[in-house]
Amino acid sequence: MNTPSTKKTLIFTNFEYNFINLINFYLTHHNTENPNDIIVCRIAGGWVRDKILNIPSNDIDIAIENKNVSGKLFLNNLVNFYKDNDNIHIKSFNEIHNTKFKFKNIFNTNIHATKVNPEKSKHLETAMATIFNHDIDFVSLRKEVYTNENNRIPTIEVGTPLEDCLRRDCTINSIFYNINTGYLEDLSNKGLVDLQNGIIRTPLEPMKTFTDDPLRIFRLLRFKNKLNFQYSEDLMSCFKNNHDVLVDFVYKKVSRERVAIEANKILNTNSISICKNFLKDLEYFGFERFLYSNNKNSYEDELEKLSNEKNSKKVNQKKVMLFDKITLHERTLNFFEIDLKTHIKFFIEAIESHKDLANYKLDMTTVVHAILLFSLLDPRLQYSNKNKQTDLSIIKKDIELALLSNGIAKTKVRQIIALQELLDLVNKKDFEFIVGDVDNNIEIKNRAELCFFVKEQITDFQIYNSFKNILHIFYPQHYTKFIKGLKENKIINDDNDDLDAIWNKDNLKLKWNGSMIMKHLNKKPGVWMSEVIRLQWLYYFEKELDLVNDEDTNIEDFINWVNTQSNVLKDN
Structure with missing residues (x-):
């Protein structure tokens, strides 16, 4: 097969230059000595995409083309090649490339491998080693075979370069850098063009790509917004015309935790525009429910399987966790999904109404979840258990479980819930701190009580700046009152005072x-x-x-x- 190859000048870091030369030096030696057992190594996926776009990336994955060589075997042979004969090959490498490396400078840890375990869908061995202080994965070229239409995890078999290319989520992630030749390989014949034109497209027909693994829907939403690209027309049509089928695929095959990983990667950019556009796409295509909805059926199935296992501390912990998730789905999130679209639209409209947000520094994970979830504090929630409808401690527990299940750290979860309580107060009345509020057990009569409220509800959680910026962007009419009240009571001197820093627990x-x-x-x-x-x-x-x-x-x-x-x- 003639591989579509392109000689394109890539600018390598010192690490990348040394690493590629290290692998190539070994390959040249091996392939010369073993002409009937040629090994080809390619860098695959996101590193190649980012390198072409001049975006820094340390995420290097090596795809090995040789059906007899696993990732672990390749790494063992690589290490032994540079270690044998008193490091003679390292000396030769140093002479050729004018470097002064020693073995310990190159290979920093032992080889770690994920063993073949078909019962856990691990059909090919992946090996990892730290080389030049960077973690590198080595695995054979792969193809995916889905043995069960309801199973998101495929059977993985050794594949060809083309099969490995076509199994990927989008064309811009399917480009290889061939270490042997120094050429880029675009086997889909679309990856380089799509990178140039800013297009997100699947290597295969979209429904085939999503049927194999519907998690790819959310990966493509992430790549499109992170890179500021556009969807291909056939991808747009697929999202619109096959919405219900795709939603069903996601519910059957994808856990909420996996979707949360993709969402968290977007939120962790802390880019207001990227996060806004990601939410906009989720809402537009009708996938917003998966930010918080879980696959209740899959949790019930897991719980059923555990009932047949022998009781142990670990099994009982799993049962409790699954029961909590099922309960969470049955009450809070069922109610919340009704108005999630409304909250996302509110979020988007508020962001787009501001002309200049360049100077705002926001923790978008905290801000987004606080804005989208605060309505869960509404006592109108109809619980299926016997708890009082107004029992906010139960509701807060549900919010905490939803956020923790989304992979949010406990400290940040506490900040989000504290912000939600403040936003709930903002939305329940004309927000002024100096007025008592019996419904929220808050009664502020004077400066001392205002200071205490700010300390207990805001600065103790280190959310002053987040709350202030949320008010400025989403509730500007209340922002003016908030800042005015703080100034009049001599808590701050001007708008730019950082009360989180002034009133942190070390100072106060x-x-x-x-x-x-x-x-x-x-x-x-x-x-x-x-x-x-x-x-x-x-x-x-x-x-x-x-x-x-x-x-x-x-x-x-x-x-x-x-x-x-x-x-x-x-x-x-």
Whole structure:
């Protein structure tokens, strides 16, 4: 077969230049000594795409063309080649390329391999080694055979370069860089043209590509928006004309966690425009439900299988996790899917109404989930269990589970939920901090209580900047009131003050902890302590004392002040 090859000048980093030369030096030696056992190595996938687009990338995957050589065998032979005979080949390599490498500078770790395990759909061995301090994967060229139409994970067999090319999600990810020849290989005959023209296209007919693995839908949405490309016409038609079939494929074959990985990669760019456009495409094509919906049927099937296994701590933990996910689907997310489109449209319209967002630095993971999920705090949620409809602790647990299932770190989950509670307050009334709000157990009468609210609900979670920017972008009418209230109460001096930094927990500390107060009062611990600690914050805020450098404040003065404010010490 004549492989479509192109000699294109690529600009390599020092690492890439040395790595490619290292592999090529070995291949030249091996193929010269073994003309009937030729090995060809290609760099595949995203690295090639990014290199052509001049985008930095360290994600190098090596595809090996030789049906008798696995990734592990190739790596073993490579290591032995440079290690044998007192490193004679390293010396030769250094002489040719004017380098001074030693073996330990090249191969930094042992070889790690994923063993063949058909029961876990691992049909080909993949090997990994750290070379020049970069993790590199080595695997044979592959083709995918789907033995069951309901199974997302295929049987993997050794394939040809063309079969490996056509199994990929889009043409721009199917281009090879042939290390043996130094040429680019575009076996789909469309990859290089699509890169040049900014087109996202599948190597095969779209429905064939998505039937094999519907997760590719979300990968293509990600690549299109990350690279600012356009969809091919046949891809657009496929999304529109086969929507219900594709949705069914996703529900049958793809877990929500896998979709979340793709969404998280977009959100982690922290690009407002990229994230906005990604959500816009999700909503336009009707795939937005998969941001939070799970495959309830697959979880029930997994739970059924576990019921036949012998009880153990690990099995019971899995059962609890699956039961929680099924329960979550049956209540909160069923309700939420009804208005997810509305929230996404609100998000998009607010972003597009701002002419200049270049100076905004937002954690888009936090912002997007806070905006899209805050309506879950609505007490109208109809739970299928016996919990009270207004039991927000149950609702918050559901939100936490949804976010953790999406791969969000616990610290960030707490920030998102704190932002959701603030947004819920914003949307329930004309947002002014100085007005009491009995429904939310918030009653702010003066500067001290406002300061305490800001500390407890905002700066303790380090979300001041996020909340301020969310108000500015999505609720500008409330932003003005928020900033005005903080300025009037001398909490900030101007709009640019970073209250997260000024009021972080290292700077904002109380002078007396619970033990010190107990010792001074000669009292045993009890429920009174939390109230006295709260009052100590109010005392400092009311007196406008310096929480960092205060040396003069007397504990007896504080206790006397507490007794003027509360009976907590008298009643306990």
